[in-house]
Amino acid sequence: MLDPALAVTNPEATISATAPGGFRGLYRAFFDHAEKKRRWNVVDGIPWDQVKHQAVDEDLVEILEAFYSVEMYLPDYSAKLIALNRQNHGMAWFLTNWCYEESKHAMVIEEWLIRSGRRTPQQMEQLNDRLLAGEWQLPFTSTRRMLIYSMMQELATQLNYVNLSKLTAPAGDAALQKLILLIASDEGLHHKMFVDCVKEHLNADRAGTVEDLAYVLQHFAMPAHDQIPDWKRKGELIERHRIYGGRQFVTRVLVPTLKSLEVDRKELQIGRARSDS
Numbered sequence: 487m488l489d490p491a492l493a494v495t496n497p498e499a500t501i502s503a504t505a506p507g508g509f510r511g512l513y514r515a516f517f518d519h520a521e522k523k524r525r526w527n528v529v530d531g532i533p534w535d536q537v538k539h540q541a542v543d544e545d546l547v548e549i550l551e552a553f554y555s556v557e558m559y560l561p562d563y564s565a566k567l568i569a570l571n572r573q574n575h576g577m578a579w580f581l582t583n584w585c586y587e588e589s590k591h592a593m594v595i596e597e598w599l600i601r602s603g604r605r606t607p608q609q610m611e612q613l614n615d616r617l618l619a620g621e622w623q624l625p626f627t628s629t630r631r632m633l634i635y636s637m638m639q640e641l642a643t644q645l646n647y648v649n650l651s652k653l654t655a656p657a658g659d660a661a662l663q664k665l666i667l668l669i670a671s672d673e674g675l676h677h678k679m680f681v682d683c684v685k686e687h688l689n690a691d692r693a694g695t696v697e698d699l700a701y702v703l704q705h706f707a708m709p710a711h712d713q714i715p716d717w718k719r720k721g722e723l724i725e726r727h728r729i730y731g732g733r734q735f736v737t738r739v740l741v742p743t744l745k746s747l748e749v750d751r752k753e754l755q756i757g758r759a760r761s762d763s
């Protein structure tokens with residue numbers, strides 16, 4: 487029989503004992519699919535010869551640079567998330583693969599910013615130094631809350647990229663369109679993996695998981711904005727161009743995620759009441 491204390495502090499122990507495959511099975515399926523169907527590389531995965539130099543509106547370049555800035559906290563995302571999950575075999579291995587995929591996002595955006603002539607290598611170095619000087623902290627301390635947070639954040643991130651791609655499309659820069667859509671595809675599959683993992687938690691402890699879901703939603707904010715220089719202005723640009731904001735979060739992130747999890751609003755309200763008490 488499971489030690490009840492272990493089940494509370496390490497919910498994955500419950501899951502791996504009760505669900506065939508569990509996180510390890512989910513990760514293996516995710517990894518095999520990525521290896522067979524989804525791998526891309528920065529050098530020849532993008533039609534770099536089709537980069538345009540002045541076609542994209544400067545507001546949109548600035549927004550792309552803001553997304554790049556969020557991706558640049560990867561050393562903190564990777565170190566802290568893997569440390570938090572190091573005893574969960576499937577999740578720890580998934581996160582190592584996740585870090586690899588996330589690392590390409592910053593690389594490919596930086597490459598476009600420089601190749602398009604919109605930023606110089608020196609400007610990027612200065613930005614990188616400023617970004618790496620700050621440190622992102624985990625917004626939640628439990629593995630389950632961080633998993634729920636990551637699930638929401640990945641879909642919100644995908645939405646940000648997809649909406650940006652709609653605004654950049656008229657510029658006709660095939661390289662930019664390709665790289666944004668490759669990133670968006672990665673983010674969407676990260677979201678799906680996190681959804682599947684949260685479902686495992688729901689199966690093991692539905693009431694506690696819904697309570698954590700309600701708690702995370704009450705405190706949700708996209709990552710690293712407090713660290714990124716001049717975020718207020720960048721956030722306003724993102725909202726002004728209707729790429730992302732509170733309304734999009736509810737309709738395009740929260741509603742579809744609850745549907746994927748098969749959690750309705752009434753159940754969420756009950757969870758919220760419990761998390762408030």
Ligand SMILES: [Fe+2]
Binds near residue numbers: 557588591669673
């Ligand atoms: Fe990313």
Ligand SMILES: [Fe+2]
Binds near residue numbers: 588640672673676
């Ligand atoms: Fe992602």
